[in-house]
Amino acid sequence: MLFFPVTPFAADGSLDEERLAQHIDNGVAAGAGGVFVACGTGEFHALTSQEIERATRIAVETTAGRVPVLAAAGGPTPVARDQAVRVERAGADGILLLPPYLVTAPQEGLVRYVEDVTAATELPVVFYQRGTARLTEATAARLAALPNVVGLKDGLGDVERMHRIVRAVRAVPGGQDFQFFNGLPTAEMTAPAYRGIGVGLYSSAVFAFAPEIAQAFHRALTDGDEALVNTLLDEFYAPLVTLRDEVPGYAVALVKAGVTLRGLDVGGVRAPLIDPTPEHVARLAKLIDHGLEVVAA
Numbered sequence: 001m002l003f004f005p006v007t008p009f010a011a012d013g014s015l016d017e018e019r020l021a022q023h024i025d026n027g028v029a030a031g032a033g034g035v036f037v038a039c040g041t042g043e044f045h046a047l048t049s050q051e052i053e054r055a056t057r058i059a060v061e062t063t064a065g066r067v068p069v070l071a072a073a074g075g076p077t078p079v080a081r082d083q084a085v086r087v088e089r090a091g092a093d094g095i096l097l098l099p100p101y102l103v104t105a106p107q108e109g110l111v112r113y114v115e116d117v118t119a120a121t122e123l124p125v126v127f128y129q130r131g132t133a134r135l136t137e138a139t140a141a142r143l144a145a146l147p148n149v150v151g152l153k154d155g156l157g158d159v160e161r162m163h164r165i166v167r168a169v170r171a172v173p174g175g176q177d178f179q180f181f182n183g184l185p186t187a188e189m190t191a192p193a194y195r196g197i198g199v200g201l202y203s204s205a206v207f208a209f210a211p212e213i214a215q216a217f218h219r220a221l222t223d224g225d226e227a228l229v230n231t232l233l234d235e236f237y238a239p240l241v242t243l244r245d246e247v248p249g250y251a252v253a254l255v256k257a258g259v260t261l262r263g264l265d266v267g268g269v270r271a272p273l274i275d276p277t278p279e280h281v282a283r284l285a286k287l288i289d290h291g292l293e294v295v296a297a
Helices: 017-029 049-063 077-089 107-118 137-144 159-170 191-196 211-223 226-244 250-261 278-296
Strands: 034-037 069-073 094-097 125-129 149-154 179-182 201-204
Touching: 017 034, 017 049, 034 049, 049 069, 049 077, 069 077, 077 094, 077 107, 094 107, 107 125, 107 137, 137 149, 137 159, 149 159, 159 179, 159 191, 191 211, 211 226, 211 278, 226 250, 226 278, 250 278
Parallel strands: 034 069, 069 094, 094 125, 125 149, 149 179, 179 201
Antiparallel strands: none
8 A cells, every 4th residue: 555644734834743753653554565755645735845855854764664755846847856856865765756837848848857857866756647747658658768767656547548658668678667556536446447457556545544444445456355345435435535526625635634533633734725624524534434334344
């Protein structure tokens, strides 16, 4: 399971380092195979470069080599380069490179962006395809050939495009070792489809607040237990997605609320996101309770 921790904030809005360390330690103890700190679920968009560096250092110190730690960089090229240097300095094992900010670039420009950012670090880099970064299969193959680009995470949800990308990358020398990730919000909903095109890895936001449910789903999917997969999709994940889609930004805000519901107060979200309403938090609590009941049964 790939663990994308939230970023806890104290009452004054500052980074809550103690709770971040506890949150990460809880996730590793629950069986996380890797920690992706200060990424999408961690409100990368709302963090300063200094906070990203500090969060990375906390993750590295907390995991103490038990699992790999990756941290985010992205946005404007000079900012992304600076962030890459910072997370490498903090001891990260790799970087999740988010798309350029705002502009829609041609394919050649996306290649140049990745080249410029990766030139600032020796760390392995996973490129996140989403938003303004939509790759053709030819561009994906070019990125996969770059010295320290080791993976591609997909946040678009275009399965046909992703299938073409997987086939194109696998056909080039060294392409068999390239890693592909399903990075859609609530990725369990699409995990069976992505496995069908050769993308078995996925990021689980649910793991951040209900690792028991996330692990049970992952085991069921891996073992071919279709009955449990379908039950969890129908009775937990689909209703969670329905709730998530009622308010923009709930893909992050609900996760933070879930972590707090499970006993670790991680504070609210930073603007421009908003915290869930009491009604929505109550619905989330019922969903978590039911999901845990399904797993226990």
